Amino acid sequence: MAPASGIEVENLQRTFKDLTAVDGISFAIEPGEIFGFLGPNGAGKSTTVLMLTTLLPPSGGRASVAGFDVATEGPDVRRHIGAALQEAALDPLLTGREHLRLQASLQGLAKQTRDARTVELLERVGLTDAADRRVGGYSGGMKRRLDLALALVHGPSILFLDEPTTGLDPQSRSDLWEEVSRLARDEGVTVFLTTQYLEEADQLADRIAIISRGSIVAEGTPDALKGEIGRPSLEVVPSDAADRERLAQVLSEFGPATAAPTGAAAVRLEAGADGLAQVVRRLDAEGIGLNTFDLHAPTLDDVFLAKTGERLADEAVA
Numbered sequence: 001m002a003p004a005s006g007i008e009v010e011n012l013q014r015t016f017k018d019l020t021a022v023d024g025i026s027f028a029i030e031p032g033e034i035f036g037f038l039g040p041n042g043a044g045k046s047t048t049v050l051m052l053t054t055l056l057p058p059s060g061g062r063a064s065v066a067g068f069d070v071a072t073e074g075p076d077v078r079r080h081i082g083a084a085l086q087e088a089a090l091d092p093l094l095t096g097r098e099h100l101r102l103q104a105s106l107q108g109l110a111k112q113t114r115d116a117r118t119v120e121l122l123e124r125v126g127l128t129d130a131a132d133r134r135v136g137g138y139s140g141g142m143k144r145r146l147d148l149a150l151a152l153v154h155g156p157s158i159l160f161l162d163e164p165t166t167g168l169d170p171q172s173r174s175d176l177w178e179e180v181s182r183l184a185r186d187e188g189v190t191v192f193l194t195t196q197y198l199e200e201a202d203q204l205a206d207r208i209a210i211i212s213r214g215s216i217v218a219e220g221t222p223d224a225l226k227g228e229i230g231r232p233s234l235e236v237v238p239s240d241a242a243d244r245e246r247l248a249q250v251l252s253e254f255g256p257a258t259a260a261p262t263g264a265a266a267v268r269l270e271a272g273a274d275g276l277a278q279v280v281r282r283l284d285a286e287g288i289g290l291n292t293f294d295l296h297a298p299t300l301d302d303v304f305l306a307k308t309g310e311r312l313a314d315e316a317v318a
């Protein structure tokens with residue numbers, strides 16, 4: 001059984017008619033950990049979140065959240081979790097404060113504590129000044145911050161965030177990251193976060209699982225996953241386009257070729273960055289002039305590519 005604010009998932013499955021959306025996934029999340037669940041559109045992220053938040057019954061396997069079974073102990077699970085899911089139902093005609101008061105009463109908070117809790121949460125997510133404005137006039141970032149505050153009303157020990165920053169501008173995105181980090185660090189809240197953004201998973205998550213077509217294809221800390229891929233890649237554009245073939249030939253002495261944009265050649269350096277000087281000497285000896293010469297440390301995108309054979313299509317550039 002999972003500890004009070006952890007999550008344990010064993011061979012969890014969900015099918016929709018003949019489509020297997022989640023195909024027997026397993027993982028464990030420690031209390032206070034931020035776990036990033038990374039995958040492209042349709043990989044099975046939301047289906048997993050819906051099962052873990054008891055909104056969708058699993059077709060097989062088991063999961064316990066906060067020590068309770070999602071299939072048989074739904075009300076206990078729900079008492080311990082908060083969730084900001086996609087397509088949150090905010091009413092454009094209500095203000096931020098009204099939303100929070102309503103949520104506090106739905107969650108059964110005592111009347112005398114509702115106002116204080118509302119004020120505290122508005123302050124925490126930076127909506128104090130906008131508290132009495134209708135939500136219809138809020139920006140995307142403000143709505144996501146209100147979603148987060150609503151998920152926190154009853155002081156949950158586990159928080160589910162389903163693609164919390166999709167569509168946000170870089171500033172709103174990093175504000176939200178900061179608040180989520182603070183919740184985990186200062187209050188020990190466990191965070192299960194789904195994202196399509198590599199950078200978000202890299203910056204925010206203690207540990208990451210990559211899901212592709214319903215299966216987990218990699219799991220570990222961002223650094224460990226990048227370390228597994230290991231070597232940096234070198235991308236070179238010759239000053240004379242006619243030299244590209246010869247350039248690729250020379251580079252192949254230093255490691256396997258990797259994908260490169262038109263006009264460039266790229267290689268994963270077997271000797272790591274230490275091999276650079278040798279590459280430069282060899283190219284010089286061959287008389288190949290260079291236009292650009294870029295060394296790329298391994299990224300989660302490289303990990304993703306190595307594990308799934310695809311690139312994450314919709315990468316955030318924040």
Ligand SMILES: Nc1ncnc2c1ncn2[C@@H]1O[C@H](COP(=O)(O)OP(=O)(O)OP(=O)(O)O)[C@@H](O)[C@H]1O
Nearest residue numbers: 016019021039040041042043044045046047048196
């Ligand atoms: N209620 C449903 N009925 C039928 N198929 C569904 C249902 N919900 C999800 N699916 C399918 O299951 C697969 C996984 O979907 P899911 O929404 O979990 O992916 P996702 O990784 O969350 O993607 P996104 O980033 O687009 O939300 C998809 O092929 C999807 O079309």
